[in-house]
Amino acid sequence: MTQLESRKPEIEAAGAQLAFLAAEKRDGVWKPGKFLENHPISGVFLLDEDRAVTKAYGLYHALGTDALNIAHPATLVIGRDNDRGGIVRYIYRGANQYDRAPLDDVMGALQK
Numbered sequence: 001m002t003q004l005e006s007r008k009p010e011i012e013a014a015g016a017q018l019a020f021l022a023a024e025k026r027d028g029v030w031k032p033g034k035f036l037e038n039h040p041i042s043g044v045f046l047l048d049e050d051r052a053v054t055k056a057y058g059l060y061h062a063l064g065t066d067a068l069n070i071a072h073p074a075t076l077v078i079g080r081d082n083d084r085g086g087i088v089r090y091i092y093r094g095a096n097q098y099d100r101a102p103l104d105d106v107m108g109a110l111q112k
Helices: 002-006 008-013 033-036 053-055 103-111
Strands: 019-022 044-047 060-064 068-069 074-080 086-093
Touching: 002 033, 002 103, 008 103, 033 044, 074 103, 086 103
Parallel strands: 019 044
Antiparallel strands: 060 068, 074 086
């Protein structure tokens, strides 16, 4: 989130906006409300409490050495195409909880 927040002016100049999604319950282990109090962001922050969005995009991570009932870290660039709604233009699915999309790749996808 921090890397993308720091590039917010460029993201907005490309006609895009930031939205963050966490596969977490409001009162879950990581306490997202408390986290955001200590680490405020300027974008939208959504909770996928039932993991429906995470599952729909193939990002659900039920069990792994570094995960339990959460999402693979992922970055998506979703664009609009006239009457067709959101089209996934770019997706990066992390192999583990520390694997993140290369920022230059994300910015390149936004420019397209």
